[in-house]
Amino acid sequence: MYGHTISGILNLTGFIGYIGELKMTTNIDENIKSFRQIYSDCSDIKIQEMYLGRDASIKCFVAYIEVTCAGSGINNSAFGRFTSYLEGIDRDQVKEVLDKNQAALSEFAHLHTVREAAQMMLTGDVIFFVDGYPDAFKLPDKGYPAMSIQEIDSEKVIRGSNEGFADSIKINTALIRRRLRSTRLKCKEVKKGLRGHSNVDILYVRDLVKPGLVEDVERNLDSYVIDHVGDSGVIEQFAEVKWYSPFPQLQTTKRPDVAVNALLEGRVVVLCDNSPIAIILPTTMNNFLKTADDYYNRTIAASFARLIRYVAAFMSFTLPGLYLAVTNFHTQILPTPLILAFYEARLGCPFPQLIEVLMMELSFELLREAGIRLPGAMGNTIGIVGGLIIGQAAVDANLVSPIVVILVAFTALCSFAIPSEEFAFSFRILKFAVIMMSAWLGYFGFLISLMVILLHLAKLKSCGYPYMMPFVGSELTGGEDEKDSIIRFPLRRLWRRPVFARENECRKLKGNKDD
Structure with a gap:
């Protein structure tokens, strides 16, 4: 397997080196031949020859990806205006126009090699060649189609903006710029992916970020070679030091206002093209339990909501284990009426309490996963109706007790109260470990589980900062x-x-x- 991987990298390196040998010349026919050779067997790449100038004596050709060019509206595009300008000048004036960008195009750039021109075309722009000129030119166009800005379906807030990131990294950067209009906000762009060449932006406020943090992020991005970065989640996994930890060591968000608040705290935001999720680093456990409207609401309301989230986070992974520890080993700490109620609820149930709890927890996790994968309103329906039907049917069939159904449902509600889905998923995993330890050693197993989790959190760091x-x-x-x-x-x-x-x-x- 490794031999094939190394061979593929060497072949690609050889291909890139081969492209680099295709030097730009003043003979446009040779440039056309070289460009067609690079993009042979690519039906989506359009190469169009044309003649411009007042006497139609200037041979040119334009190359673009089919869906990225303005199509029927090309006359109103930057490229259309540029070619119209060239149609009205003499051949002797072309060099001066191209050297000084007299057409006043934004993002107009000179490209000195065929390799550079071939690579820049993949950004969604138009590449333009002119006979007798040793450079090619990048002309801005509409670019790739992408999903526009939409209201986010997660990280909901009662007060504040509901605008979310889009799939385009340029739009996402602009959303942050619109909220943070400071010349001290810096944006470094790097290319990541040996074949994908995805754009990755590193944003920070120059006078707030601590020295060395941005360099560490850049060093981490350069520390591995990968074919393609399809989402910011790939960068997140490589950036985490303790990969085996169930807790996320980097914060993610779909909200531009959350990213801006993080920048003003001296943190770094990483954006990836084709991904609506930004990475924020460093982070702490406390950041995962905050919401954007905590700072828009009054103190009492924000503090009460945050206190509920902390309690919900604790109960989301401890309640089932504590129930098993108390009812199986330490019933003496419960009032007698409550013990009798538990006993009557379990009459006729054929399974031990551990099997009951595991069966219901796994059923709810299955319903949650099915609800995510099903489209639209059907997903919400299966989560609510399916939970009610399965829970009631299990109780009627005497497979589980009503107490367990209530307990599991309340635990699921607690996990939904955690603002960060990634952070909530950590507790969903740990919940099963606490259940097994409590079923094995009772209250002592429950305490051992808590101690191990707390010790792990105490040792965990995010970019050198204590996680807690x-x-x-x-x-x-x-x-x-x-x-x-x-x-x-x-x-x-x-x-x-x-x-x-x-x-x-x-x-x-x-x-x-x-x-």
Whole structure:
């Protein structure tokens, strides 16, 4: 397998080197031959010869991908205006027009080799060759078709914008620029993918990001070679240090306002072409339990909602295990009426409690996965109706007790209350580990599970920052980060940026912080 992989890389390297030997010449026929040779057997690549100039003596040819050119509206496009301009000038004026871009086209660029021209055409622009001129030219056009900006179906908020990222990296960058109109916002573009050549943008605020963080991100992107980056999830997996951890070590979002808030905290945002999901780094556990409207609502409302999320996150993976530990090993801690209620509910059930809980949990996970894969409203229907039908049918058939159905349903509700789907998925996995330990060792197994999880979280880091900030390492900011954790203090008290920002730019609010 490795031999085939290395052979493929060497063959591709040889192909690229071969393209690099195809030098641009002043003879347009040779350039046409070289270009056709590169894109042989490519029916979607259109190469059109034409004659321009006042006396139609200038031989040219244009190359583009079929769906990226303006088609019937080509006369109104940048390329159409450019060719119309060339039709009205003499041959002697062409060189001056091309050298000085007298047609005033944006993104007009000189390309010095056939390889460069062939590669730039794949960005969705038009490549233009002129006889007697040693360069080709990149002319902007409409580009690839892509999904436009839409309302996001996740990370819902009660107050604030519902605008989400699109599939185009240029649109996503513009959405951030529109919200953060600062000359200090920087955007570095790199190409990733040996064959895919996907655009990856690294965004940061120059005076806020700590030295070395952007360089670390660039170094990580350069540390591996891959054929194609189809989504930002590929970059995320390679960037995580502890790949075996169930917890995400990088934050993701579909919301431009969340990305902007992260940039103003001194963090880095990574965008990938063809992906509506941005990566934010570094991050902490606390960031996964925040929402965008936490800062748009009043303190009491935001703090109450955040407290519910923290409680829900804890109960989403502990409730089933705690139920098994108490009912199987430590019934003495329960009131007698509650024990009798549990006993009566289980009369006639043929399976042990562990099998009951596992059967219902797996059923709900199956329903959740089926609801995601089914299209449109059908997915929501199968999640709600399917859960009710299966739960009621299982109770009527005496396969499970009503208590277990209520318990599993409440656990699922708790996981839905976690804003980040990736973070919630971590607890969905850990839930089964806690169930098995509690069924084996009772309350001691439950405590051992919690201890292992807490120790793992305490050791986990994201780009060198403790994952459990601000609950650990709060002395790094004098305890100021704790004001934006479980309880969100009034905005007038949140005068300091988080630990990610430079120390000399830590203040984000000027005024009386003791009001």
